[in-house]
Amino acid sequence: xxxxxxxxxxxxxxxxxxxxxxxxxxxxxxxxxxxVSRVHKINDMVAVGFSGDLADGDCLLNELQNMVIDDxxxxxxxxxxxxxxxCWLTRVLHHRRNKLDPFYNQFIVAGFDKKANKxxxxxxxxxxxxxxxxxxxxxxxxxFALPYMRSQQEAKSGVPFTFExxxxxxxxxxxxxxxxxxxxxxxxxxxxxxxxxxxxxxxxYSRVAFKESADYIEGRNS
Amino acid sequence: xxxxxxxxNPYEGNGGTTAGVAGDDFVVMASDTRLCEESTYVVSSRNxxxxxxxxxSSVLAAAGFNGDVxxxxxxLYIHGxxxxxxxxxxxxxxARASLLERVLYQHRGFPLYVGNLLGGMDEExxxxxxxxxxxxxxxRISYIADGSAAAIVLPxxxxxxxxxxxxxxxxxPRLTKERTVQxxxxxxxxxxxxxxxxxxSLLIKMITKEGVAEETMALRTx
Numbered sequence: 001x002x003x004x005x006x007x008x009x010x011x012x013x014x015x016x017x018x019x020x021x022x023x024x025x026x027x028x029x030x031x032x033x034x035x036v037s038r039v040h041k042i043n044d045m046v047a048v049g050f051s052g053d054l055a056d057g058d059c060l061l062n063e064l065q066n067m068v069i070d071d072x073x074x075x076x077x078x079x080x081x082x083x084x085x086x087c088w089l090t091r092v093l094h095h096r097r098n099k100l101d102p103f104y105n106q107f108i109v110a111g112f113d114k115k116a117n118k119x120x121x122x123x124x125x126x127x128x129x130x131x132x133x134x135x136x137x138x139x140x141x142x143x144f145a146l147p148y149m150r151s152q153q154e155a156k157s158g159v160p161f162t163f164e165x166x167x168x169x170x171x172x173x174x175x176x177x178x179x180x181x182x183x184x185x186x187x188x189x190x191x192x193x194x195x196x197x198x199x200x201x202x203x204x205y206s207r208v209a210f211k212e213s214a215d216y217i218e219g220r221n222s
Numbered sequence: 223x224x225x226x227x228x229x230x231n232p233y234e235g236n237g238g239t240t241a242g243v244a245g246d247d248f249v250v251m252a253s254d255t256r257l258c259e260e261s262t263y264v265v266s267s268r269n270x271x272x273x274x275x276x277x278x279s280s281v282l283a284a285a286g287f288n289g290d291v292x293x294x295x296x297x298l299y300i301h302g303x304x305x306x307x308x309x310x311x312x313x314x315x316x317a318r319a320s321l322l323e324r325v326l327y328q329h330r331g332f333p334l335y336v337g338n339l340l341g342g343m344d345e346e347x348x349x350x351x352x353x354x355x356x357x358x359x360x361x362r363i364s365y366i367a368d369g370s371a372a373a374i375v376l377p378x379x380x381x382x383x384x385x386x387x388x389x390x391x392x393x394x395p396r397l398t399k400e401r402t403v404q405x406x407x408x409x410x411x412x413x414x415x416x417x418x419x420x421x422x423s424l425l426i427k428m429i430t431k432e433g434v435a436e437e438t439m440a441l442r443t444x
Contacts, residue, residue: 094289097232098332123266127234128289131257131267142264 001028002104005038005057006183007141008049009173010108011149012119012134013166016194017110019049019121020170022177023203024185031185039191041198043068045111046082047191048089051138052105052126060092060103082111082120086130094128102126106138110193119193134160137173140181145173171206178206233335235260237419238272238285239369241376241406242339243383244349248399249341249429251281252406253369254414254441256422257288260370268422268443272369277302278312279434280342281427282322285369286356287335294334297325315342319352319360326358333357337368343431371417378409399428407439414441 008021025033038057039049042064050057064085071079080088086109096102106125113120123138124130135153137145152169153161161169170190178184186208190201237258242251257270272285274295282298284291301321305313313321319340326334338354353366365383367375382405385391395401403426414421424439 090289090292094293097289100230100232102230102232127232127287128292129234129236129259129266130288130292131270133267133269142262146264 003027003032003054004104005036005051005054005139006181006185007137007139007145007177008038008051008106008108009138009141009145009149009170009177010049010110010121010123010136011161011166011170012121013161013163015119015163016112016192017047017119017121018166018170018190018192019047019108019110020174020188020190021049021051022174022185022188024183024187025054026183029183031183034185034187035203037189039189039200041191041200042085043071043079044197045079045114045193046085047110047193047198047200048085049108049110049191050105053103056103057105057107060089060105060107063092064088081115082109082113082122085109085111086120086122086124086132090124090128090130093124093126097127108136108138110191112193112195114195117195140177140184141173144176144180148176149173171204174204175206175208179208179210232332233287234289235370235419236266236286236288236291237370239367239371239375239410239413239417239420240272240283240285240337240339241365241367241379241409242283242341242351242353243365243379243397243402243406244341244351244363245397245399245402247343247347247349247430248402249281249343249349249351250399250402250406250426251283251339251341251429252410252424252426253283253285254371254410254420254422254424255438256420258419260419263418265422271425273425273427275427275434276318276340277306278314278342279429279431280313280315280318280340281429281434283339283341283368284336286337290334290336294325294336294338298322301325315340315344315350315352318342319350319362322352322354323358323360326354326356330357337372339366339368341429343429347431349429370419371413374413374416375409378412379405382409399430403428403437410439410441
C-alpha cells in the first residue's frame with residue numbers, strides 16, 4: 001500500500017479547459033492526507049492533474065516544474081507548450097513501463113494551444129497509453145463522471161460547452177464522485193486554463209445532501 | 223496467497239481494427255477510430271484513427287497496444303526523416319517495409335505489441351501492401367485485415383476480394399478503388415455490430431500516384 005490519489009476529471013469548453021481533483025491522499029481505505037493538491041499549474045499555457053501514486057506523481061511534477069524554471073532562466077520567450085508537456089510525459093511514462101518499473105499514475109495534461117488558438121487536453125497513463133479528447137476522467141471518474149459528461153456533450157450535438165456548462169458538468173461530476181465513491185472526498189480544487197493563462201481555484205466543496213444519515217453524526221451535513 | 227500476487231503487466235489491448243487492399247494502381251487502407259481499454263471495457267476516445275501517414279504516400283495501419291504504437295510511429299518518423307536528409311529523397315515503400323521489419327525485430331526480446339499493415343505505391347506504380355506480425359515477420363500481400371475484429375473482416379475480404387471458397391466464382395472483374403471502398407465500408411459496419419472493441423467511425427485512406435485521399439463514415443457507437 002502506498003498513498004494514492006483518486007479521480008481527476010477534465011472538461012474542454014469553447015475557450016479553454018477545466019480540470020478538477022479532490023484533495024485527499026488515500027492509504028488504502030484510510031483518508032490519510034487531507035490537503036493534497038493533485039492539479040497544478042505548469043506554466044501560462046499548461047496545467048496537469050494526476051491520479052494514482054502520489055510520490056510518483058510528485059516526482060514527475062517536480063521534473064516538469066524544473067523544466068519550467070530552465071525555460072525562465074533561458075529567458076528567450078519560449079515556453080513549454082501543452083503538446084510538449086504531453087509528449088514528454090508520454091515518453092517518460094512509456095520508458096519507465098519499458099523498464100517494468102512504472103510511474104504508477106494517470107496524468108491529464110490540460111492546456112491552451114496558442115498557435116492553434118484551441119484548448120488542448122490529453123491523458124497518459126502508467127503504460128504510456130495516451131490520447132487526446134475533450135472529456136477525460138481517470139480512476140473512479142471513468143465509471144461515475146465520464147458517462148454523465150459524455151451524455152451532456154452528446155446533447156450539445158457537436159457544439160462545445162460554454163464555460164458555465166462546463167462548470168456545471170464538472171461540479172456535478174465531483175459531487176457524484178464524493179457521493180458514490182467510498183474513497184471520495186468533498187473538497188476539491190479546480191484549475192482553469194484558457195488563452196489568458198492558468199488559474200487555480202481555492203478548495204471547493206461538494207454539496208451533497210445525505211438524507212439517510214443520522215442527525216447525531218457530525219461532519220456529514222455540509 | 224503470496225504466490226498469486228499479480229505482477230505488473232506492461233501490455234494492454236487498446237482496440238482498433240484495420241484492413242488494407244492493394245489493387246493494380248491503388249491501395250485502400252481502413253481503420254475504425256475507437257481507442258479503448260480492452261480489459262476494463264472503457265472507451266477512451268471515439269476519434270482516434272489507427273492510420274498514420276509516414277510520408278511519400280505511404281500509410282501505416284497500426285493497432286494493438288497504444289503505448290507501443292506511439293513509440294513505433296515516432297521511430298519510423300525519425301528513420302524516414304534521417305533517410306530523407308541523408309539521401310535527398312523519400313524512402314520507397316519496399317525500403318520502408320524492410321525498415322519496419324528491422325525495427326520490429328530489434329524489439330524481439332520485449333515485443334512491440336502492434337499489428338501493422340503498411341500500404342503505398344511501389345516504384346512501378348502498382349499498389350503495395352505489406353502485413354506484419356508483432357516481431358517483424360512480413361510478406362507482401364494483396365489484402366489483409368488486423369486488429370480486434372480481424373476474424374470478422376478477413377473472411378469477408380477472402381470472399382469478396384480474393385473470390386475464394388466459392389464454387390462458381392466466374393471470371394474476376396478488375397477490382398476498382400470505388401468497389402474496394404464499398405466492400406470495406408460494408409464489412410466494417412458488420413465488424414462494429416459483432417465486435418465490442420470496434421466502432422465509432424471508419425477512416426478510409428485511398429492511396430494512388432496522385433497522393434492520399436480520405437473518407438470517413440459513422441459506425442455504431444455502442
